[in-house]
Amino acid sequence: MRESDLLAEEFERHRARLRAVAYRMLGSVSDADDAVQESWLRLSRSDPEAIANLPGWLTSVVARVCLDMLRSRTARREDYVGSWLPEPVVRLQDDEADPEYETLLADSVGLALLVVLDSLAPAERLAFVLHDMFAVPFDEISAMVGSTPAAARQLASRARRRVRGAAAAEQTDVSRQRELVDAFLAASRNGDFAGLLAVLDPDAVFRIDAGGAGPRAREPVIGAEAVARQVLARGRPLARFARPARVNGTPGVVVAPGGQPIAVVSFTTARGRIVAIDLIADRAKLGRLSLGSEAP
Numbered sequence: 001m002r003e004s005d006l007l008a009e010e011f012e013r014h015r016a017r018l019r020a021v022a023y024r025m026l027g028s029v030s031d032a033d034d035a036v037q038e039s040w041l042r043l044s045r046s047d048p049e050a051i052a053n054l055p056g057w058l059t060s061v062v063a064r065v066c067l068d069m070l071r072s073r074t075a076r077r078e079d080y081v082g083s084w085l086p087e088p089v090v091r092l093q094d095d096e097a098d099p100e101y102e103t104l105l106a107d108s109v110g111l112a113l114l115v116v117l118d119s120l121a122p123a124e125r126l127a128f129v130l131h132d133m134f135a136v137p138f139d140e141i142s143a144m145v146g147s148t149p150a151a152a153r154q155l156a157s158r159a160r161r162r163v164r165g166a167a168a169a170e171q172t173d174v175s176r177q178r179e180l181v182d183a184f185l186a187a188s189r190n191g192d193f194a195g196l197l198a199v200l201d202p203d204a205v206f207r208i209d210a211g212g213a214g215p216r217a218r219e220p221v222i223g224a225e226a227v228a229r230q231v232l233a234r235g236r237p238l239a240r241f242a243r244p245a246r247v248n249g250t251p252g253v254v255v256a257p258g259g260q261p262i263a264v265v266s267f268t269t270a271r272g273r274i275v276a277i278d279l280i281a282d283r284a285k286l287g288r289l290s291l292g293s294e295a296p
Helices: 003-026 030-044 054-079 099-104 111-119 122-134 139-143 149-167 174-190 192-198 225-241
Strands: 089-092 200-209 242-247 250-255 262-270 273-280
Touching: 003 030, 003 054, 003 099, 003 111, 003 122, 030 054, 030 139, 054 111, 054 122, 054 139, 054 262, 089 250, 089 262, 099 250, 111 149, 111 262, 111 273, 122 149, 139 149, 174 242, 174 250, 174 273, 192 200, 192 225
Parallel strands: 200 273
Antiparallel strands: 089 242, 242 250, 250 262, 262 273
16 A cells, blocks of 8 residues: 555545644634635645644644634634624434534534534634643643643633533533424424413523624524514424424524425524524535535
């Protein structure tokens, strides 16, 4: 076997982990795949004999690529109208187990967590993801962000406080989450305002990502009554086409009239109520979903 083939084979052994790192860094499957591909291109142009620790080298490369992408994205976000939400990883509820899905979402990287991570500064996000999720030492992280290990530790600590504060009250009982989502859908289909209020937290937030433009692009709706009115005014017809799904590992729905996905909805629950609804209608993000033979 040629040396290039051996190198490619070795890279493939690490692809799943690199993709998981990149998805947590970027919140986008397509961007994560681009970052992983760039790491392969850099490896193919490098001298393998000069790389003492290939897994560590690849992690460093993909993290640096992601950091550059995050910084560039931050500059572009200034003109984005409405909420920017992560690109979801979706599996219909009745699909068979998908090893690739499980690998990408190992350690429960739900959409709500990605929303919180997206509020962090790029260097904070890198430090938290690499250290807290993948156990990368701070001395290696510091080299990636151009700081000292102590400064990298502080970056991760600040990020950790934000993440813990946002996730502290989240409900983790999947069966109860599904009950709440089902009750929400039933109330939406029936035009039941009181039924919606019964499952929504008083401070519930409804975010829509329509791609940063267009008539559906708007700022988040906050408060149970305001959310319920918005759902009944705009979402009731869509509820008829909602199909149960796992969205980043938690109960959600795919809206797919005629088998063509037009929206993915994720729910965050806490204290026995729905505290956040995230609706992704960005065509670019939905373009990777293909229900085809009843599976996205």
